[in-house]
Amino acid sequence: MEFNLTVDQINDLIEKNEWGILRNYLAEANPVDIALLLEELDNDKMLLVFRILPKDISADVFSYMEDTEQQAHVVESISNHEVRALIDDLFLDDTVDFLEEMPANVVTKVLRNTNETTRKLINQFLKYPDNSAGSLMTIEFIQFRLGWTVRRAMDHLRANATDSEMISTCFVVDERRHLQGIVELRQLILAEDDAIIDNIMEDTPLCVNTLDDQEYVASQTQKYDLTSVPVTDKEGRLVGIITIDDVVDVIEEENTEDFEKMAAMQPSEEEYLKTGVFSMAKNRIVWLLVLMLSATFTGRIIQHYNDLLQSAIVLAAYYPMLMNTGGNCGSQASTMVIRGMALGEIEWRDIFRVQWKELRVGFVCALVLSAVNFLRILIFEPAGATIAFVVSISLFATVILSKFIGCTMPLLAKKVRLDPALMASPLITTIVDACSLALYFFIATKLLAL
Amino acid sequence: MEFNLTVDQINDLIEKNEWGILRNYLAEANPVDIALLLEELDNDKMLLVFRILPKDISADVFSYMEDTEQQAHVVESISNHEVRALIDDLFLDDTVDFLEEMPANVVTKVLRNTNETTRKLINQFLKYPDNSAGSLMTIEFIQFRLGWTVRRAMDHLRANATDSEMISTCFVVDERRHLQGIVELRQLILAEDDAIIDNIMEDTPLCVNTLDDQEYVASQTQKYDLTSVPVTDKEGRLVGIITIDDVVDVIEEENTEDFEKMAAMQPSEEEYLKTGVFSMAKNRIVWLLVLMLSATFTGRIIQHYNDLLQSAIVLAAYYPMLMNTGGNCGSQASTMVIRGMALGEIEWRDIFRVQWKELRVGFVCALVLSAVNFLRILIFEPAGATIAFVVSISLFATVILSKFIGCTMPLLAKKVRLDPALMASPLITTIVDACSLALYFFIATKLLAL
Numbered sequence: 072m073e074f075n076l077t078v079d080q081i082n083d084l085i086e087k088n089e090w091g092i093l094r095n096y097l098a099e100a101n102p103v104d105i106a107l108l109l110e111e112l113d114n115d116k117m118l119l120v121f122r123i124l125p126k127d128i129s130a131d132v133f134s135y136m137e138d139t140e141q142q143a144h145v146v147e148s149i150s151n152h153e154v155r156a157l158i159d160d161l162f163l164d165d166t167v168d169f170l171e172e173m174p175a176n177v178v179t180k181v182l183r184n185t186n187e188t189t190r191k192l193i194n195q196f197l198k199y200p201d202n203s204a205g206s207l208m209t210i211e212f213i214q215f216r217l218g219w220t221v222r223r224a225m226d227h228l229r230a231n232a233t234d235s236e237m238i239s240t241c242f243v244v245d246e247r248r249h250l251q252g253i254v255e256l257r258q259l260i261l262a263e264d265d266a267i268i269d270n271i272m273e274d275t276p277l278c279v280n281t282l283d284d285q286e287y288v289a290s291q292t293q294k295y296d297l298t299s300v301p302v303t304d305k306e307g308r309l310v311g312i313i314t315i316d317d318v319v320d321v322i323e324e325e326n327t328e329d330f331e332k333m334a335a336m337q338p339s340e341e342e343y344l345k346t347g348v349f350s351m352a353k354n355r356i357v358w359l360l361v362l363m364l365s366a367t368f369t370g371r372i373i374q375h376y377n378d379l380l381q382s383a384i385v386l387a388a389y390y391p392m393l394m395n396t397g398g399n400c401g402s403q404a405s406t407m408v409i410r411g412m413a414l415g416e417i418e419w420r421d422i423f424r425v426q427w428k429e430l431r432v433g434f435v436c437a438l439v440l441s442a443v444n445f446l447r448i449l450i451f452e453p454a455g456a457t458i459a460f461v462v463s464i465s466l467f468a469t470v471i472l473s474k475f476i477g478c479t480m481p482l483l484a485k486k487v488r489l490d491p492a493l494m495a496s497p498l499i500t501t502i503v504d505a506c507s508l509a510l511y512f513f514i515a516t517k518l519l520a521l
Numbered sequence: 522m523e524f525n526l527t528v529d530q531i532n533d534l535i536e537k538n539e540w541g542i543l544r545n546y547l548a549e550a551n552p553v554d555i556a557l558l559l560e561e562l563d564n565d566k567m568l569l570v571f572r573i574l575p576k577d578i579s580a581d582v583f584s585y586m587e588d589t590e591q592q593a594h595v596v597e598s599i600s601n602h603e604v605r606a607l608i609d610d611l612f613l614d615d616t617v618d619f620l621e622e623m624p625a626n627v628v629t630k631v632l633r634n635t636n637e638t639t640r641k642l643i644n645q646f647l648k649y650p651d652n653s654a655g656s657l658m659t660i661e662f663i664q665f666r667l668g669w670t671v672r673r674a675m676d677h678l679r680a681n682a683t684d685s686e687m688i689s690t691c692f693v694v695d696e697r698r699h700l701q702g703i704v705e706l707r708q709l710i711l712a713e714d715d716a717i718i719d720n721i722m723e724d725t726p727l728c729v730n731t732l733d734d735q736e737y738v739a740s741q742t743q744k745y746d747l748t749s750v751p752v753t754d755k756e757g758r759l760v761g762i763i764t765i766d767d768v769v770d771v772i773e774e775e776n777t778e779d780f781e782k783m784a785a786m787q788p789s790e791e792e793y794l795k796t797g798v799f800s801m802a803k804n805r806i807v808w809l810l811v812l813m814l815s816a817t818f819t820g821r822i823i824q825h826y827n828d829l830l831q832s833a834i835v836l837a838a839y840y841p842m843l844m845n846t847g848g849n850c851g852s853q854a855s856t857m858v859i860r861g862m863a864l865g866e867i868e869w870r871d872i873f874r875v876q877w878k879e880l881r882v883g884f885v886c887a888l889v890l891s892a893v894n895f896l897r898i899l900i901f902e903p904a905g906a907t908i909a910f911v912v913s914i915s916l917f918a919t920v921i922l923s924k925f926i927g928c929t930m931p932l933l934a935k936k937v938r939l940d941p942a943l944m945a946s947p948l949i950t951t952i953v954d955a956c957s958l959a960l961y962f963f964i965a966t967k968l969l970a971l
Contacts, residue, residue, distance in 0.1 A: 101727070103745050225710075232707050239689035239706065256689065256706060257682050260675075277551070293773070295553050296766040298748065315765050316746040322769065323743070326776045327860055333780075334856035334946065335849055343861040344874060351878070352885035355853050362849055363890055367897070369841035377834050384827050387837050391819035391954050394841065398848075399785055399812055399947050403805050406784035410777055411793040424794060428801070435802035440813055447817070496784065496946050497849050504841050 076100075078111040085116055090123060098125050106135035114144050121145055130160030137342070139172040146177045154184040162236050163189070164209040164317075167196040204288050205281035207321065208302045208311030213241040215268050217251055222264040228256075237314050240299050243272045250278055250301055250309040278303050281310060288313055289321045290415060329413060333406070333495030335362060362501050369505045376512045379519075385454050386515055389462045390508065394500075396440065397469040397507040402496035404429050404477030409491045412481065422482050426475060433474030441467040461515050468514070469507040476503060526550075528561040535566055540573060548575050556585035564594050571595055580610030587792070589622040596627045604634040612686055613639070614659040614767075617646040654738050655731035657771065658752045658761030663691040665718050667701055672714040678706075687764050690749050693722045700728055700751055700759040728753050731760060738763055739771045740865060779863060783856070783945035785812060812951050819955045826962040829969075835904050836965055839912045840958065844950075846890060847919040847957040852946035854879050854927030859941045862931065872932050876925060883924030891917040911965050918964070919957040926953060 076096050084093045097105060097120070105124070109117045109132070124132055136142050146154060158166055158181060170178055170193065182190055192210065199205030213235050215224045224241070232238050241259070243252040252272030262271050278301040279288050292300055292315065300318075302311045328338040335358035339346060373380070373390075380386055408425060411417035417425060441463040448459035477499050481491035526546055534543045547555060547570070555574070559567045559582070574582055586592050596604060608616055608631060620628055620643065632640055642660065649655030663685050665674045674691070682688050691709070693702040702722030712721050728751040729738050742750055742765065750768075752761040778788040785808035789796060823830070823840075830836055858875060861867035867875060891913040898909035927949050931941035 101745060229710055232711055260679055261682055293769055295551060298765065315748065319743055319769060319772065322772060323864065330856055330860045334852045336853050342866045343857055344866060344871060348878060348881040348885065352882045355882070356886055356889055359846060359849055359886060359890060360893060363842060363846050363894065366842040366845040370838040373838040380837060381831070381834050384831050387830060388820040388823045390840050391844065391958070392813060392816040394844065395816040395951060395954065396809060396813045398950070399809055402784045402946065403786050406780055407793050410780050414773065416792045416794060421794060428798060431798040432802045432805070435798065436806055436809060439806055440809060443810060444813065496852065500848070501845060504845065508841070
């Protein structure tokens, strides 16, 4: 089932010149596993193994290789003839994906070895904006013309099935290539040979535009449980389709982006272990600086109350507890709201429902937390009842306020067209810190003056 | 393209008894959109609309309804005969999904109106553990026997296509129902009528076990770009398949779980706006309590240095900046590592590579942050060079330490079989807070004593 040759065994087979055994293994293995294995080999051996791959899977393996330096090395090392065969077997969208990552000499070598039609298509694809439907789509799909019979459609399908990335959904266009409908292979198989496509197709299918954002494509696919979406250009002509496996990758990419933004980092598409130290530091430092400078504002509040603090130094011991709890309450609320918006469950018009819910949840949490805290200080610490009271009342207010700020900020961000994910824990924490300490000092001044 | 009747218009049509117009609209609309619309109607009108839905889409609409109370209301209100027709049209996995959420009287009404075979199957499905492959699979798929010709297979396929959730991949079993191979519909269409299935199928296909976790199913599907995975029982018999649209839902569910855990909440499968205040508070309060009590440990450290603080009260103003920056650095590192592990890019054996990388990234960030901080205090604050130096050196150490703790904890958690997502910002922040303040006081004591 799984590909079970280790790297050591591969190296061993190569050194012993056991090409026959190696080739048999490779013919049985899954292209994904072979690609993962190639990554572990040094460049020379990788190339040797790549060249003995059965012809029908070598393009597949190539498209699954994630190490772009290895891909470049392959293209640089193989003959022009082999490049032509490779590009011929690759789906166009995979070719474009890999060309985007290649150095100029490799791109040139590839383009020089493709025919003019493909070259034009590649250049057109490279012009679609990053993360647009156009950059994601494939052009290898099955399309029928209005008026065809099922027999003619099936003949067309048989003739083109090998070159198409998916055949279970086919698309129907008119003479100007405008999308008119979709027809499932299931329906074709069940229909009479003489039936006309127009009568069995589903008209007004959902479609997206080449310039639509990939996030929109993903949300539509999920909402309607589709396995492919047709893509049209601005004249309404069918130019490609996006298949579900690429949508799954988009979903994971968008989620990773949200995770990174919510931890105050600029998103990056590189894998962790493959990202350089400086580019990683660069993605992190901007937010760290902004948040560090914002936190000095909280410091100013503390400085303002130096006299109070001097006369009741015990107050300082409760900063971390107050700030942390506030931060946690705020990020719980903001995470729920950010995620709810990402999944389309919460919208701007729900703001009052969300706030009302968070106020009540905050009230329950605040009650429990401040009661526990009051008893803990009273029983385990020498600070006394007044301090316990001051701290617990501040905690109570902090929890409710944090929940409120935490749920409101992401919705406001969305309203002013910022990414809600930016309003996550780090920023919320910094804002909540300042509020909770200001509350704390205000309450302490009032109550300790008695 | 989109379903464009508003709730008000629907209400209006119902009040005017315009059933014909309404019915025409519904026949054209997408079941997903109809289900969303039903949610906005009151129960009586919802039921009226549901009952005039064209027969071929009512089961579809029902399975897309997300409000379980509405589903219960439908089943309670329709006749036994209608229940029978509904369950007949639903795919078994959708029936089971909805029964899991229903009150006892609805479950009884449904089971009383299904034939014995279906009833047995439903009961068997309800026994699979939550989040297992068994609970996710569908039993409506196409299977062939070893030895069949392509002609026989295609006849079988035509006869069963309507009742199958997907037909683009078919499965081949032997006489004991053991999975022997898979065959793509594409290959069937291209093959000769007399060809034997055994020769065109792909043998040793990837499959999962009924008891495998859904997370494993999702990762295999993504890794190998599959659109369906066969599921076998512990004797190796083919019992179901899992289709990509359900895998997409699993991916989103697992991501939501990670987001929630990483913000110190117990994960919940309910939609935000549909979750009650108390169950929401319950999901949040446990971690809030744990973290609040842990933060008092940091408070103890501050108390321990009360004398130092009393003689240099200005030190207190830098707590928030130090604690926040430490927390942010830690959660950046932990988020990257948690996400990397979730996507299979980072494993336990990478721990030293990860730590070495974070140490270097930490060094770069620490250098920039502490330099900016030193200059800021020197220029804008009256604290003086010694305090600026103490704060900046502490910041430097805090950043490096936080990055190190942040990247190490999730990996350690995985090693001891805890969920890495628990080691996210909130917990890391609490740990880092204590460390950064301890460092700060230690350095202050040394340097201010000079």
